[in-house]
Amino acid sequence: MELSTEAAAPARARETPAADATPVPPAPAAAPNTGALDRLQHAARANPAAFWAERAAAIDWLRPWDAALDASRAPFNRWFPGGQLNTCFNALDRHVLAGHGARTALIHDSAYDGRATRVSYAELLARTARFAGVLRDLGVGRGDRVVIYMPMVVEAVVAMLACARLGAVHSVVFGGFAAPELATRIDDCTPKAVVTASCGIEPGRVVEYKPLLDAALARARHAVPAVVVLQRPQCAAAMTPGRDHDWQALDARATPADCVPVEATDPLYILYTSGTTGQPKGIVRDNGGHAVALLWSVKAVYDIDPGDVFWAASDIGWQVGHSYITYGPLLAGATALLYEGKPVGTPDAGAFWRVLREHRVKVLLTAPTAIRAIRREDPDGALLRGLDLPDFRALFLAGERSDADTLRWAETHLRVPVVDHWWQTETGWPIAADPLGIERLPVKHGSPTRAVPGWDIHALDADGREVAPGETGLLAVRLPLPPGAATTIWNADERFERAYFRDLPGWYKTGDAGCIDADGYIFVMSRVDDVINVAGHRLSTGAIEEVLAAHPDVAECAVIGMADALKGQVPVGFVVLKKGVARAHAAVAAEVVAAVRDRIGPVAAFRQALVVERLPKTRSGKILRATMAGIADGKEVAVPATIEDAGVLEEIRVATRALVAG
Ligand code: COA
Ligand code: AMP
Secondary structure (H helix, E strand, O other), X not given: OOOOHHHHOOOOOOOOOOOOOOOOOOOOOOOEOOOHHHHHHHHHHHOHHHHHHHHHOOOOOOEOOXXXXXXXXXXXXXXXXXXXXXXXXXXXXXXXXXXXXXXXXEEEEEOOOOEEEEEEHHHHHHHHHHHHHHHHHOOOOOOOEEEEEOOOOHHHHHHHHHHHHHOOEEEEOOOOOOHHHHHHHHHHHOOOEEEEEOEEEEOOEEEXXXXXXXXXXXHOOOOOOEEXXXXXXXXXXXXXXXXXXEHHHHHHOOOOOXXXXXXXXXXXXXXXXXXXXXXXXXXXXXXXXXXXXXXXXHHHOOOOOOOOEEEEOXXXXXXXXXXXXXXXXXXXXXXXXXXXXXXXXXXXXXXXHHHHHHOOEEEEEEOHHHHHHHHHHOOOOHHHOOOOOOOOOEEEXXXXXXXXXXXXXXXHHHOOOEEEOEOOOOOOOOOEEOOOOOOEOOOOOOOOOEEOOOOOEEEEOOOOOEOOOOOOEEEEEEOOOOOOOOOEEOOXXXXXXHHHOOOOOOEEEEEEEEEEOOOOOEEEEEEOOOEEEEOOEEEEHHHHHHHHHOOOOEEEEEEEEEEEOXXXXXXXXXXXXXXXXXXXXXHHHHXXXXXXXXXXXXXXXXXXEEEOOOOOEEOOOOEOHHHHHHHHOOOOOOOXXXXXXXXXXXXXHHHHHHHHHO
16 A cells, blocks of 8 residues: 555644744643643553543443443443443433533524524423423333434434433434435334434525435335424425324423433444445444543543533534534533534535634534635635634544645634544544644644544554554554444444454454554555545445446446545446447436435435446456546556456546546
C-alpha cells in the first residue's frame, strides 16, 4: 500500500496558513502537552476494567454491577454484567430530579420554516414518558424492537428515548433509504411497531415518508402490528385502519410510563450499517457500557459541560446522530441541537454560521463534505466575516478523511481548533481524536491525532505483526474493546466474529488501512473492503452491484468509489451487457441508475454507470476493483501481474476520463 505525500508528511506543529494573517486559534480549556492523555491512555491499557469502573460512577445505577468487565467469551465482551439501569432515566429524569428541569435539553432548528423550538429537560421528560405510554399501550415492552423512520424532528428523539424508557430496542433508519432497504431492516429486527412521520423536507421538495414505509411493509415478510404516524403540516399521510395510529391522538390520551430497569448488557439499540454485501449489519449497542462511555466522551473528547450547546450536524439515522444528537449531550446534561436543513442551499452557505450564532453553540461536529460544500459557495469565507461567535470553541470533523485544504480553510475562517477525529458505527464513539477535554495536542494535517483512551490502536500486517512507525498496515484495536463499542451484530453472532475478529485473533479489525507515526499520530488512509464514503454516508459497493446485476441486460458489473471534490467519493458503476443485447448504452445506464435510486435510495448518490466491453480481472476471475478505482482517480497504478488482459485497463481509463471531463 502506498501513502500519499500529504499523510506521510513529517510531524508539524499547528501552522498558521501563509495566505492569511488570521490569528492562531484560541486554546481550549485544557492546557497543551500536559501528559494527561498519556497518563489516561496508560491507565486504560494497563487495567481496562478498573479504568472504566471509575468512570461508571458517573452513571445512576439501579443495581450495582458484579464486575466491570466479563471477557470470558471474547470477543463478546460484557461490560458491567449484573448491573441494572435505565438509559432514559440517566438522560432525562436524573437531571430533572437534580433541579435542572428548566434547562434546555434540545433545540430544534428548521432551516425550512425558519423556526427554532427549545425543549426543556422537564418538557422532554414529560413528552418522552407520554410517548413511552403510547408504545406500551401498543404492546411494546422490554426487549421488543421498534423501527423509527423519521426526519429531523423533536419527535424522533422522543421516540428513541421512549424506547429506552421501556427497555425496548430502537432501530432508526435514515430517511434517504428507499423502501427495499427499509424492508430488509424490518425483516431483520422484526419490530412490534414502526414510528414514522408523514414526510421529511429536502431542499425544494417534500419527501413523503409514509408511502415509502407502506411499500416497505408490503414487501417485508414480517408483519408489523402497529404504525404510529406523526402528521406534519407539509403533507397528510394516508392511514391504514387498524394498523396505523395518529401520534397526536394517541399522545393526547396516553398515561406516562415509568422507566423500566434493564440489565447493563441488554440491547439499547440496533443501527444498521453497510457491510460488504447487500445485507446490512445490525450493530448492537448495550445500555450500561454505552451510557458510561458516551457520558465520559462528551467531556473528554469534546470538552462539553452541562448546559453547553453541542451540535452534531448529522442525521439521527447515522451513528453521529445517535451518539451526539441524542444520547451523549443528554446523558451529560448539555443542550443538544437538532438541525433540519443543509449546510448550503437552505438558504445559503451561511446557514451553519447562523445556527452557531443564534443558539450559542460551543462545539460543532460535522463531516468534511459539509465544510467543502460551504467553501465551494463561499471560498473567501465572506459570510463569516465580522460574525461574532463568542461561545464557539471547536469544530470536529468525522465520517471521512479530512483533506488538508478543507481543514486549513476552516481553521482560517472559523478561528477555533479544527479537530479531525476518527470513528465508525461499530465503535460508537471516537477512536482517535485530539481530546480537547483532556489535552490540546499539536495538529498534523491528515491525521485524526492519537488514540482516545480506551482504544489501543496498532497498524498490523496481514499476519497480525506490528508494522514499523510510518508504514501502512491494517488498523486494528487490541481487545478488549472499551464500553460503548458494538457488542454483536443483531441475529448474527457468527458474522460479527467473522467480520471483525477472525483474521487477527486478539484484535478488532477496523476495516481501515493506515499508519501510525513515531509520535503515535494515526493516519487513516482508505478502507480495505468494499465500503465507500459518499458525503460522509457509508455505502456498500457490493449492495449497489447487487442492484446492477439484477438488471435483465447486465451480464456482470463492478462498482467503485471515485474521488469527488465535494462528496469525497461517489459510486461509479461499470456494466458488461449480456451477449446479443443491442440496446443503446445510455438507456441501460439510465435504467440501472434509476434502479439504484429505487432499491437503495437517493442517499447512494449513484448517477454514473458506464457500459464497457469487459471488466479487468485476474486470471482466477477476481475483478480488480482497487486497480479500477486507482485508474478512475487518475493515479499511476501498477498493472497487477495476475491480470488476465491488461488492455482492458485502457478502456476503463478512457471511460472514466470522459466522466471527469463531464
Ligand atoms: N430523506 C430523504 N432524502 C434524503 C435525505 C433524507 N433524510 N437525506 C438526503 N436525501 C437525499 C437528498 O435529497 C439527495 O437527493 P437528490 O439525489 O434527489 O438530490 C440525495 O439523498 C443525496 O443527499 P446528500 O448526500 O445530502 O447530497 P446533497 O447533494 O443533497 O448534499 C451535502 C451534499 C454535502 C450538502 C450533504 O451531503 C451534507 O450535508 N452532508 C453532511 C454529511 C453528514 O451529515 N454525514 C453524517 C456523518 S457526520
Ligand atoms: P461510519 O460507520 O459511517 O461512521 O463510517 C466509518 C468509516 O468512515 C471509517 O471506517 C473510515 O473509513 C471513515 N472515517 C470516519 N472518520 C474518519 C476520519 N476522521 N478520517 C478518515 N476516515 C474516517
